[in-house]
Amino acid sequence: MTGIAYTGVPSAEELRACPGIPTPERRKKGRVAVIECVQEIPCNPCAAACPFHAISIPGEITALPRLDGELCTGCGRCVALCPGLAITLVDETYGEEEGAVDFPYEFLPLPAEGDTVDAVGRDGRTLCAARVVSVRRPEANDGTRVIRIAVPKRFLDDVKSIRRLARKEEEDAWTTK
Numbered sequence: 001m002t003g004i005a006y007t008g009v010p011s012a013e014e015l016r017a018c019p020g021i022p023t024p025e026r027r028k029k030g031r032v033a034v035i036e037c038v039q040e041i042p043c044n045p046c047a048a049a050c051p052f053h054a055i056s057i058p059g060e061i062t063a064l065p066r067l068d069g070e071l072c073t074g075c076g077r078c079v080a081l082c083p084g085l086a087i088t089l090v091d092e093t094y095g096e097e098e099g100a101v102d103f104p105y106e107f108l109p110l111p112a113e114g115d116t117v118d119a120v121g122r123d124g125r126t127l128c129a130a131r132v133v134s135v136r137r138p139e140a141n142d143g144t145r146v147i148r149i150a151v152p153k154r155f156l157d158d159v160k161s162i163r164r165l166a167r168k169e170e171e172d173a174w175t176t177k
Ligand code: SF4
Pocket: 032, 033, 049, 050, 051, 052, 053, 054, 055, 071, 072, 073, 074, 075, 076, 077, 078, 079
């Protein structure tokens, strides 16, 4: 069985059918939201959060959010306000070799700008090393940080977060075992 209802990870088919994914043409123009929301749940903070009306929930509140990539400025407001942590930003134009991914992060400790961390995919597996570009605390949210990392471009479609940093006491517990 595949798909988010069985594994917690959206399948390739679910992602292909998802109306929140920007087109390849839009991605080439710069930072844009990627809304991987594939379950029909009663939820809409993303649509309310977008000051540019780039996200819509057509019809019933359970409809999947739809992204109009041409209206999206990549401002990132929706990223921290999605309770499902389903929205990231992707920037293919970040550099020659690297692209950038912004994602919500709700763990402590936080990484610092310039740190090298492990970038992970949808299933939590490590994909590559990443450099932390920024750690922001959006005013519109009371705790969720938005972290931007730079990764090699070939991983840009699949990187969704970073491996959680171990707390010092957890590290100490492991090393004394
Ligand atoms: S990144 Fe900004 S402009 Fe784009 S969908 Fe999110 S809130 Fe709207």
